[in-house]
Amino acid sequence: MGDSLLTEEVKSYIGRETGPGEPLVIEQGAIRKFIEAVEDENPIFYDAEYAKETWYGDVTIPPLFLLTNMKSGTALDFDILLKARRTRGEDEVEILEPVRVGDTISANTKIVDIYEKKGKSGSMMFILSETVYKNQFGRTVMISRANIIKHAV
Amino acid sequence: MLLSFAGFLSQATDLLERGGDIQKQIFFEGVEIGVSISELVVGPITTERLVRWAAGAGDFNPIHYDQELARKLGLPNVIVPGPFKSALVCRMLLNWAGKKGRLKKLKSRYMGMDVPGDTLTCRGRVTDKYVDKEEKCVECEYTVENQRGETTVKGMAVVCFDS
Numbered sequence: 001m002g003d004s005l006l007t008e009e010v011k012s013y014i015g016r017e018t019g020p021g022e023p024l025v026i027e028q029g030a031i032r033k034f035i036e037a038v039e040d041e042n043p044i045f046y047d048a049e050y051a052k053e054t055w056y057g058d059v060t061i062p063p064l065f066l067l068t069n070m071k072s073g074t075a076l077d078f079d080i081l082l083k084a085r086r087t088r089g090e091d092e093v094e095i096l097e098p099v100r101v102g103d104t105i106s107a108n109t110k111i112v113d114i115y116e117k118k119g120k121s122g123s124m125m126f127i128l129s130e131t132v133y134k135n136q137f138g139r140t141v142m143i144s145r146a147n148i149i150k151h152a153v
Numbered sequence: 154m155l156l157s158f159a160g161f162l163s164q165a166t167d168l169l170e171r172g173g174d175i176q177k178q179i180f181f182e183g184v185e186i187g188v189s190i191s192e193l194v195v196g197p198i199t200t201e202r203l204v205r206w207a208a209g210a211g212d213f214n215p216i217h218y219d220q221e222l223a224r225k226l227g228l229p230n231v232i233v234p235g236p237f238k239s240a241l242v243c244r245m246l247l248n249w250a251g252k253k254g255r256l257k258k259l260k261s262r263y264m265g266m267d268v269p270g271d272t273l274t275c276r277g278r279v280t281d282k283y284v285d286k287e288e289k290c291v292e293c294e295y296t297v298e299n300q301r302g303e304t305t306v307k308g309m310a311v312v313c314f315d316s
Contacts, residue, residue: 002194003223005259030209033205033208034209034210034240035209035211036205036209037196037202037205037206037208037209037210037237037240038209038237038240038241038244038246039244040240040243040247041167041174041177042244042247042248043175044247050252050312051259053252054252054253054255062239062243062316063240063243063256063259064210064239064243065210067236068210068212068236069209069210070211071192085227085228086214086216086225087214087232087235087263088234088235088236088260088263089235089262089263090262090263091235091236091239091259091260091263092258092259092260092261093259094258095207095255095256095257095258097305099208107264113294121227130157143294148229151226151227153226153227153262
């Protein structure tokens with residue numbers, strides 16, 4: 001059905017790191033666009049008075065906000081397989097400290113593993129990565145782990 | 154202002170929405186293992202919603218908005234992004250947790266495809282509760298199911314409550 005996708009070049013990405021990427025300043029306008037897409041009216045995402053009385057302490061980002069909003073420092077910095085269709089297989093987010101409007105966040109990502117499976121529709125490559133997000137004080141605020149799937153086309 | 158916009162959007166696009174409001178405050182002491190989390194129903198999902206997601210989440214993978222490309226790549230339609238579904242689950246969990254709660258962890262396994270026109274039901278159940286480094290934590294498992302009865306996301310979450 002074709003050669004393995006796990007060439008030496010692909011395997012050389014395992015263990016590689018990228019970042020810190022372009023920092024992202026957390027802005028209310030960007031949060032608004034996100035919550036409008038999921039129609040989430042939770043006041044922690046726009047009401048400072050309300051948010052002050054929560055764990056977050058101030059207006060905060062939705063938990064998934066950073067996953068795809070970082071422009072660099074993520075697994076997508078690596079172009080591991082060209083001519084492939086990309087989907088997410090698994091996501092994990094771990095929130096350590098609140099992220100608030102006005103914070104500046106930057107991301108570092110490590111490719112943890114790459115493996116292959118042959119399915120009905122052809123070969124699939126699985127890229128496991130771990131991303132650490134730090135704020136302007138150098139504190140780790142969030143960690144995300146992803147399993148990104150590439151279907152060769 | 155945001156609330157009325159969201160209300161207008163709901164009416165204008167005739168969405169089936171249930172459980173979108175923050176629930177009456179629950180407390181760690183009162184949470185029982187096995188109890189259900191108030192479910193969230195969202196849909197029918199429109200391509201407009203997916204475009205808003207692309208802009209709001211910064212995810213411009215064309216399989217989520219470019220019909221012609223999606224079909225060329227062997228997909229039946231543009232597909233609903235996994236993180237979008239995870240974000241709906243977060244909405245359900247934070248509504249349930251209320252003002253005194255916070256989300257500590259979320260894990261999602263994307264098992265199936267959903268497409269525009271689908272209606273998704275998010276359901277959760279408490280599976281454990283414990284104290285971790287002075288934080289009172291409740292562990293849940295959840296599913297997201299479409300109107301065809303297919304479970305397209307499975308996962309777990311940890312919600313913590315202050316004292």
